Amino acid sequence: MVHTGDSQDNTQQVRVGVLALQGAFLEHVNILSRLPNVIAVLVRRKEHLSTIDALIIPGGESTTIALVAERSGLLNSLKDFVQTKPTWGTCAGLILLANEVHKTKKGGQKVLGGLDIAVNRNQFGSQIDSFEAPLNFANVTTSDTDLFPAVFIRAPIITSINSSDVKVLAKLEHNVGQTDASAVVAVQQGHLLGTAFHPELTDDDRIHRYFVQIVTQILNEKLKHAKT
Numbered sequence: 001m002v003h004t005g006d007s008q009d010n011t012q013q014v015r016v017g018v019l020a021l022q023g024a025f026l027e028h029v030n031i032l033s034r035l036p037n038v039i040a041v042l043v044r045r046k047e048h049l050s051t052i053d054a055l056i057i058p059g060g061e062s063t064t065i066a067l068v069a070e071r072s073g074l075l076n077s078l079k080d081f082v083q084t085k086p087t088w089g090t091c092a093g094l095i096l097l098a099n100e101v102h103k104t105k106k107g108g109q110k111v112l113g114g115l116d117i118a119v120n121r122n123q124f125g126s127q128i129d130s131f132e133a134p135l136n137f138a139n140v141t142t143s144d145t146d147l148f149p150a151v152f153i154r155a156p157i158i159t160s161i162n163s164s165d166v167k168v169l170a171k172l173e174h175n176v177g178q179t180d181a182s183a184v185v186a187v188q189q190g191h192l193l194g195t196a197f198h199p200e201l202t203d204d205d206r207i208h209r210y211f212v213q214i215v216t217q218i219l220n221e222k223l224k225h226a227k228t
């Protein structure tokens with residue numbers, strides 16, 4: 001789980017936490033552990049948050065993750081963390097980072113918020129529970145021949161973008177069931193990244209590398225400000 005990176009490389013190490021309450025957290029840890037200069041940390045208690053530079057909220061069941069976080073006294077600390085620290089939500093994690101969630105049963109759903117977007121949970125319904133779609137992903141793919149193999153599992157989509165700070169990174173390339181091509185499936189708002197799919201379930205680590213790049217950039221900026 002702990003990777004110290006290449007000793008020849010002077011790049012600073014980053015500690016990336018993975019919220020480990022429910023869902024596909026180990027798969028993220030496995031990919032992070034392969035990256036140079038990254039230490040993956042399982043996050044289960046609020047004390048863990050003060051030991052990390054950034055956080056990944058994995059896929060799983062967003063209602064369950066929120067419930068377990070609340071019961072373990074982690075929910076409010078997570079809300080504070082995502083306001084300022086680099087955080088990436090995948091699938092259920094994206095839902096938890098959204099300010100507005102639709103298609104949720106009566107009683108609503110607790111979220112952390114942060115991304116000025118609305119999402120529809122379970123967009124593709126039971127008919128198309130899961131599928132793989134190649135995507136153009138801004139800052140990650142460079143041509144139509146190196147698309148990202150995105151795995152969608154009972155996935156949400158982003159139905160509205162409510163701030164000009166939110167940048168669209170990827171859209172579906174083809175219609176999927178009732179959902180049109182051009183549905184937004186990945187966004188970034190400053191230090192927050194959200195993907196409706198599961199990059200940790202493929203061998204392709206480009207989006208993990210992209211997230212680490214965001215984290216490193218933010219840490220370097222902070223360091224620069226601290227020195228001036």
Ligand SMILES: NC(=O)CC[C@H](N)C(=O)O
Binds near residue numbers: 060090093122154156
């Ligand atoms: N693969 C996933 O993370 C599924 C998300 C789940 N459908 C939810 O609404 O929370």
